[in-house]
Amino acid sequence: MADPTPVIDDLRAESDELDRTVAELEAERWSLPTPAPGWTVAHQIAHLAWTDRAALLAVTDADAFAHEVEKALAAPDRFVDEGAEEGAGKPPAEILAGWRAGRKALADALRAAPDGARFPWYGPPMSAASMASARLMETWAHGQDIADAIGAVRTPTDRLRHVARIGVRARDYAYGVRGLAPPAEEFRVELIAPSGELWAYGPEGAPQRVTGPALDFCLLVTRRAHRADLAVHATGPDADRWLDLAQAFAGPPGAGREPKGGTP
Template sequence: MTLLDQVLGDLDAESAQLDGWVAPLDDAGWRTITTPEGWTVTHQIAHLHWTDLASLMAITDEAAFAAGLEEAAKNPTGYVDEAAEELALTPPTELLAAWREGRTRLHAALRSVPDGEKIPWFGPPMSPVSMATARLMETWAHSHDVAEALGIEVPRTARAKHVAHIGVRARGFAHMMRGEPIPEGDVRVELTGPDGDLWTWGPEDAAERVTGDGYDFALLVTRRRHHEDVDVQAIGENAQHWLTIAQAFAGLPGNDPKRLADR
């Protein structure tokens, strides 16, 4: 099994889990508010579906995707949200069927990309593995929004390691999105996964370190939890600051998460 197959398998599992939560909902359930900004369950699925379609376009029609990049540059803070608003007008049963079909097509397209070829994106071009990991990260994050709104306890699985990986890799990007210089020096990251496995990144002799719960770190870098509400610790000024701005997704960071006590 290739690394791409492994990541797509985990993405399938995340998508199927969310699918199982939303499929039984009636119309009122689909209108459940999931975020402080007012996104409903419908908006969440619409957003995931739109991003799948954008990813598919980046692989199969680069000219059309380039045109989309130009439109996004004209409206960097609203382009994605407006796309979700438009798709959210689709009746839930149709939207769910379209999301299922779209993610199946995307997985097939990712497997068709020649070895060594990069896929254009809103950020830097990505390999098929990186794009699949990014889709898993987004599905994982938006699944939490839906589950919390519906009162569902999300199973803590090792699939969160993919999310943590992107969060670690995006440390410099998080600073850039805040208009901050990227600090010099490495940060050693040591996290414990839900199965007890140790997840590590960075040189062992790095002066600054981040340690703690891997699943909580994934919640932190997807900006689903305030840094004071997770079991993640930092040693060193740069590492401590990173925990306050960490993000695992492209684009602007959006509003900072509120502490659980203030919600």
């Protein structure tokens, strides 16, 4: 089994970076709307805190987490929004303190998990490394929503490799969540990391290919930017179709972002 320590360390770094961003905001700016309809900056951080608590429950008390899954199944269209709404009305300092405490408790639990342990989740069970990767992906994606809301420009890091890997591995899920059959053959994905390193996935000679900057690919698969605004390119009709569907997160794809130029 993969050692989860590096990704847990990267999750901490990603969370700390976002923490510094929101901690510097005046209290009134926590009510700024973000690109997620109906969600303010406060909703974004409250949602991260809520999901960290759910993940901690999955790692430490599978029976109690099963009850949370039942709640989600009973209200699949509302439970995510309700989780964010639950904490968003608190003062910013209280939201931030809760997120800090919850993410530390989750990191400690993941570090202490036995080798090979797998934990229940809203989708397939996850290892400690997979759980940390998923939390990093969501932290980065919601951090982008906040950056867009406050007009900040983030400097990408090679922590994006975790987001990119999930996006590649979730290819078939993106088809399945839309009721479509995925292509039978693997794709080749080649991404240029922020450091300049090449990240490659899939058979080298595959005719269906995707290339581009890792940052743009991660914005695409988290649906934080429209494909028309990104330098991600496809070779082959199946790869081209995938770029219209790709998503790295579980659940419905949502409306996504409109292109900056206004083209449908």
